[in-house]
Amino acid sequence: MPDNSPSVKVSAVRDTYGAEVRFCKPTQEAREAMSAAVVAELRAKHGEERAEEIHPNQDVRVVNGQGSVAMELLEQQPDLDALVVSIGGGGLIGGVATYAKSVNSKIKIIGAEPECAKSAFMSKKAGHLVTNPPNAVIDTIADSVKSSLGPTTYPLVRDLVDDVFTASEQEIEDATKFMMERAKQVVEPGCGLAVAVATSGQLYQRYPDLRKVGVVLCGGNVDLENLPWCRKRKADATAQPPGKATKV
Amino acid sequence: MPDNSPSVKVSAVRDTYGAEVRFCKPTQEAREAMSAAVVAELRAKHGEERAEEIHPNQDVRVVNGQGSVAMELLEQQPDLDALVVSIGGGGLIGGVATYAKSVNSKIKIIGAEPECAKSAFMSKKAGHLVTNPPNAVIDTIADSVKSSLGPTTYPLVRDLVDDVFTASEQEIEDATKFMMERAKQVVEPGCGLAVAVATSGQLYQRYPDLRKVGVVLCGGNVDLENLPWCRKRKADATAQPPGKATKV
Numbered sequence: 001m002p003d004n005s006p007s008v009k010v011s012a013v014r015d016t017y018g019a020e021v022r023f024c025k026p027t028q029e030a031r032e033a034m035s036a037a038v039v040a041e042l043r044a045k046h047g048e049e050r051a052e053e054i055h056p057n058q059d060v061r062v063v064n065g066q067g068s069v070a071m072e073l074l075e076q077q078p079d080l081d082a083l084v085v086s087i088g089g090g091g092l093i094g095g096v097a098t099y100a101k102s103v104n105s106k107i108k109i110i111g112a113e114p115e116c117a118k119s120a121f122m123s124k125k126a127g128h129l130v131t132n133p134p135n136a137v138i139d140t141i142a143d144s145v146k147s148s149l150g151p152t153t154y155p156l157v158r159d160l161v162d163d164v165f166t167a168s169e170q171e172i173e174d175a176t177k178f179m180m181e182r183a184k185q186v187v188e189p190g191c192g193l194a195v196a197v198a199t200s201g202q203l204y205q206r207y208p209d210l211r212k213v214g215v216v217l218c219g220g221n222v223d224l225e226n227l228p229w230c231r232k233r234k235a236d237a238t239a240q241p242p243g244k245a246t247k248v
Numbered sequence: 249m250p251d252n253s254p255s256v257k258v259s260a261v262r263d264t265y266g267a268e269v270r271f272c273k274p275t276q277e278a279r280e281a282m283s284a285a286v287v288a289e290l291r292a293k294h295g296e297e298r299a300e301e302i303h304p305n306q307d308v309r310v311v312n313g314q315g316s317v318a319m320e321l322l323e324q325q326p327d328l329d330a331l332v333v334s335i336g337g338g339g340l341i342g343g344v345a346t347y348a349k350s351v352n353s354k355i356k357i358i359g360a361e362p363e364c365a366k367s368a369f370m371s372k373k374a375g376h377l378v379t380n381p382p383n384a385v386i387d388t389i390a391d392s393v394k395s396s397l398g399p400t401t402y403p404l405v406r407d408l409v410d411d412v413f414t415a416s417e418q419e420i421e422d423a424t425k426f427m428m429e430r431a432k433q434v435v436e437p438g439c440g441l442a443v444a445v446a447t448s449g450q451l452y453q454r455y456p457d458l459r460k461v462g463v464v465l466c467g468g469n470v471d472l473e474n475l476p477w478c479r480k481r482k483a484d485a486t487a488q489p490p491g492k493a494t495k496v
Binding site: 008012016177180181182184185186187220224225227229230 | 256260264425428429430432433434435468472473475477478
């Protein structure tokens with residue numbers, strides 16, 4: 001795991017699910033290197049066939065598995081006009097779109113991205129895969145959707161996702177807080193993102209016929225010691241008041 | 249509403265449910281006076297029969313209504329050995345116990361109270377109604393259960409509640425956080441209280457036969473700008489380090 005992962009995510013993986021956690025720097029290169037090293041170590045120990053790297057969003061088995069989200073949702077609520085899904089690497093929306101369109105070709109699949117990490121939005125516009133800047137450069141509270149589309153998910157998004165909307169940082173934060181305050185559901189900003197798009201005026205302006213809209217709530221790994229709105233308040237408190245020079 | 253109500257509770261009542269909110273001091277006397285004044289005003293305006301004070305936990309209609317919580321819970325999960333319910337005024341546990349015992353005389357009804365506001369615990373021990381100190385004096389994060397049992401609920405707790413356990417402030421806080429981190433459910437400390445008792449060793453030491461235990465999650469009105477664990481951290485930060493005198 002990247003060494004800047006939210007502590008709640010680390011402790012869930014380690015303490016609740018019993019995993020051994022190895023940390024690496026939060027860059028793509030460090031993550032790939034660590035992953036390769038762990039796979040090599042396990043293969044050396046247990047044999048070639050006992051260890052395999054599974055990409056979290058470009059492995060087609062992961063994408064297919066995530067399609068089961070749409071299966072459960074549409075079993076419970078078959079008459080949805082649209083599904084709104086957050087996009088990072090595109091695995092979740094790829095699986096959801098593949099299943100949902102296969103059982104209901106009329107259902108709209110809507111993607112949601114932060115304004116500062118809109119790989120899917122840009123890719124659809126350009127007609128080819130456009131990736132986000134490196135993770136470290138992207139400044140969004142929705143840290144779970146910083147990844148870009150990849151070779152497996154770009155074609156799925158291109159062909160099966162009807163539209164992609166972006167949300168501002170403030171809209172993501174407001175929707176995340178709304179879910180916790182009103183729906184009493186702990187969600188992470190990468191999930192509040194989909195709620196922000198599903199409740200935004202833009203969506204219904206462009207698609208005035210939407211009546212029943214489903215939203216996939218895709219994660220609740222928030223650090224409760226450090227919620228986005230508390231983080232900001234702390235930053236405000238330590239910031240210099242505007243126009244005031246520092247005297248040393 | 250008392251003028252120290254969590255802002256999330258005020259805005260839910262006013263903005264989401266459209267109520268007009270009148271504030272009073274957070275004392276029993278001020279609350280009763282404000283309530284009587286509002287009833288008098290409404291009667292003068294709309295007629296004697298159009299306004300009535302309904303006590304939030306001693307009115308038998310409220311207690312009966314809260315029994316529907318147990319009805320729904322036992323419809324979904326009929327084979328519970330016990331139900332754990334937080335106690336403030338005792339309306340919720342009174343209704344729950346009345347219903348649950350009427351359909352299953354063997355089910356254990358367990359009450360949960362903060363160590364510093366244990367009206368039901370003390371009343372059962374004494375064999376008569378014992379009330380808590382005034383609200384303003386009680387120092388618990390579980391602000392929704394500061395009330396004492398009353399004339400309607402004391403006999404119900406005496407006769408139908410099998411046992412009452414108390415939890416410390418730290419246990420209440422830990423259980424509240426656990427519900428949010430792991431169950432992804434936003435709960436208020438007055439609800440975390442019941443989780444604390446349901447997951448405590450004491451309960452299973454005294455009742456080793458309990459296998460399936462239901463917990464009533466009774467509220468999620470938490471101020472997300474001011475969570476208990478963040479509040480404490482703030483207090484720690486502003487406190488003087490021990491043994492250090494202040495220089496003026």
